[in-house]
Amino acid sequence: MSKYIPGNQKHLTLNDRIYIENELSKGATFKDIAAFLCKDPTTISKEVKSRRLSDWYHKGTFYNAKNFCVHRYHCKKTNACGKIMLCGIKCTSCPTCNQTCKDFEKERCCRLDKAPYVCNGCPMKINHCTIAHKYRYDARFADRKYRELLSSSRAGINMTRHQLHQKDQIVTPLIAQGQSPYQILINHPELDMSVRSMYTYIDKGLFTARNVDLKRQAKFKPRKCHKTQIKDREVFTNRTYADFCSLELNSYVQMDTVKSSRDSQKTLLTMIFTEEKLFLAFLINRCTKGTVRAVFDRLEKRMGTYEFTSVFENILTDRGFEFGNPEELETGITGIQRSSIYYCDPMRSGQKGTIEQAHTMLRMILPKGTSFEFLTQWDVNLIVNHINSTPRESLDGKTPYDAALETLGEDVLKAFQLKPVSPDEVNLTPKLIRFKK
Structure with missing residues (x-):
């Protein structure tokens, strides 16, 4: 029935509580107060009883010297505590009677045990009342207590x-x-929490893990501009980013390179399929045009010209000098055009943001400054397998390997030498690859 009362579902305001205090002082009932405030009488009853203010030892009187026993008016006991041998003082005037006397019964007021539960509106003056516990309803105290609870x-x-x-x-x-927290929650739904909640628990120190253990929590350093771009501007004819956008492609391949530390010339040629988020990496001895062409030729031999053409039909890359001969990359070993190469605008790495995000996961395993001198292609394949076995939110919790298995097929994944990794064995730390620097 209370749901049919208009305004009953709203919280009490300070003005409502002031009205309750004033009406209680006038002796109004909960039913009358509730009718005026458009609330259920139970709401007013719970409000008064839960937020009443206790006046313990409000004021001692001559009739109540802090003794709260109901028998104090006619009790003639002395030395009930037994601590003093020659004590002629009656226990009724001693406050220790409350704790030591076996016949002690606390004086109670029936007004506090039932409605209105407070001393507001009591005909007896509060200074003359001998009840130990006095309760009164104070609107501002009740509102402050409500705000704290809220x-x-x-x-x-x-x-x-x-x-x-x-x-x-x-x-x-x-x-x-x-x-990552998202990866953990996808593989362990029994945790029953959101990604935001896990970040909050870690930030507040509720878990043993700390913010410093989360790779993405750290701030990135400003990117440095590498002066190794293509100088021949003629190669960009009909291959600019504007030309690429005119194709309106949903699925294509992004390509880039990841450099080693200065003491090694080895480089990683990386690729990623934008729709499946499948990441590939190939170890090359030097970052040159010839080594990139050699990787393309090797993949074409494994997959076949027709399969390579359908998988790597369109490729978007940056303007690094290693990609400065697009005609050789586009032409297959049989002389047939196998792909189309397009270039991002200068200093616009965000135009191929998918592969840049994959590089952040790669750098979790191979931090900047790591030498690739002792890396092998087997090590690179192991790293790629762990990255591709990480669930992605953009894939609705699927891993890139599972998504590519549905679209590209098992034969293509075998040609890439990829294998799935079980969820709890995925490791994206430098401990995955141990080699001498």
Whole structure:
């Protein structure tokens, strides 16, 4: 029935509470107050009883020397505590009677045990009342108490220590392996929390893992401009980013290179399929036009010219000098055009942002400054397998390997030498590859 009362679903305001205080002082009933405020009488009753203010020891009187026993008016006991041998003082005037006397019964007021539960509106003056516990309803105190409860009810976490410990045993080891919160929650739905909640728990120190263990929490350093771009501008004819956008492609391949430290000339040629988010990496001894062409030729031999043409039909890359001979990359070993190369605008790496995001995952395993001198293609394939076994939010929780298996097929993945990795074994830390620097 209370749901049919207009305005009953709204919280009480300070003005409402002031009205309640004034009406209680006049002796009004909860039903009358509720009718005026368009609330249920139970709402007013709960409000008064839960937010009443206690006046303990409000004022001592001559009849109540802090003794709250109902028998104090006719009690003639002396030395009930037994501490003083020659004590002639009656226990009725001694406050220790409340704790030591076996016949002590606390004086209670029936007005506080039932409606209105407070001393507001009581005909007896409060200075003459001998009840120990006095309760009164104060509108401003009740409103402040309501505001504090409104704030504290939304603070903290809604789980026990045992439940938090169980979640921590799953989350912390996987974060130590370099897995992201999204990846952990996709593989462990029993955690029953959102990605934002996991970041919040880690930030507040509720888990053993800390913010420093999250790779993406760290700020990126400003990017440096490499003076190794293509100088011959004629190669960009009909291959600019504007020409690429005119094709309106949904699925294509982005290509880039990842350099080693200065003491090594080895480089990683990286590719990624934008729709499946499938990441590829190939180790080349030097970052030159010939080594990039050699990777293309090797893939074409494994896959076949027709399959290579359908998979690598359109490629978007930057203006690095290693991609400065597009005609050789576009022409296959049989002389047939196998792909089309397009270039991003200068200093616009965001135009191929998919592969740049994949590089951040690669740098979790191979941090900047790491030498590739002792890397092998087998090591690179292992890294790529762990990256492709990481669930992506853009794929609705699927891994790039599973998405590519549906679209590209198993034969293509075998030609790329890719294998899936079980969810709990995915490791995106330098511990995955151990070699001498």
